[in-house]
Amino acid sequence: MVTVATVRLMHPEFKGAADAFIQAFLDEAASELDAEIFGDKYDAATRWLALHKMALSPMGMSAKLVDSKGNSTYNIHYESIARTVSSGFRVAWPT
Numbered sequence: 001m002v003t004v005a006t007v008r009l010m011h012p013e014f015k016g017a018a019d020a021f022i023q024a025f026l027d028e029a030a031s032e033l034d035a036e037i038f039g040d041k042y043d044a045a046t047r048w049l050a051l052h053k054m055a056l057s058p059m060g061m062s063a064k065l066v067d068s069k070g071n072s073t074y075n076i077h078y079e080s081i082a083r084t085v086s087s088g089f090r091v092a093w094p095t
Contacts, residue, residue: 002026002047011051017059025050025057041081048078 004022008015014022029050035042051074 002030002043002050007047007051010047014051014054017054021059022050022054025053029053038081038085041085045078045081045085048074048081052078 004019004026007022007026026046029046033042033045033049038045052072055072055074056070
């Protein structure tokens with residue numbers, strides 16, 4: 001489970017954010033993700049998605065972490081995890 005303390009430790013750029021602000025985004029992100037699908041990457045996906053949502057918020061916009069297309073550094077990490085868990089089972093045949 002991702003905690004406010006984890007977010008503060010790993011992402012000091014949000015050190016000025018209120019605990020309730022961070023927790024609200026963690027809760028929202030967690031409600032959008034399926035722990036069964038994400039497996040052991042669930043916590044990381046929850047954290048990155050919450051950070052992306054914070055960066056898109058009016059408070060996060062002042063940090064200039066979002067480009068003109070609405071992508072943030074955090075979203076790039078989240079999407080990488082999402083692609084990994086959604087790519088399905090693969091079998092490599094010997095050549």
